[in-house]
Amino acid sequence: xxxxxxxxxxxxxxxxxxxxxxxxxxxxxxxxxxxxxxxxxxxxxxxxxxxxxxxxxxxxxxxxxxxxxxxxxxxxx
Numbered sequence: 001x002x003x004x005x006x007x008x009x010x011x012x013x014x015x016x017x018x019x020x021x022x023x024x025x026x027x028x029x030x031x032x033x034x035x036x037x038x039x040x041x042x043x044x045x046x047x048x049x050x051x052x053x054x055x056x057x058x059x060x061x062x063x064x065x066x067x068x069x070x071x072x073x074x075x076x077x
Contacts, residue, residue: 001070001071002074003056004056004059004060004070004073005077006053006054006056007053007054007059008050008051008052008053008054009033009048009049009050009051009052009054010050012048012054012059012062013033013035013048013050015076015077016035016046016048016066016076017035019076020037020066020068020076021037021039022035022036022037022044022046022066023035023036023037025045031049031050031051032047032048032049032050033047033048033050034046034047034048035047035048037066044065044066044067045065046062046065046066047065048062
């Protein structure tokens with residue numbers, strides 16, 4: 001399994017919105033964006049910090065919150 005890529009927060013938000021079906025719920029002046037996806041009667045939500053580079057640990061936790069496996073995430077990229 002390859003290492004997780006280094007992505008910016010903005011790129012990750014675009015990736016989740018454009019390919020994984022998430023919607024931006026809230027983003028004001030702060031440094032975080034809240035995303036949500038409704039599937040099978042469940043609500044999946046996550047918070048993405050808009051840092052220039054997300055650490056691999058943060059990215060791993062966001063993938064877990066999105067109810068994805070690493071393999072599913074690599075298919076999105």
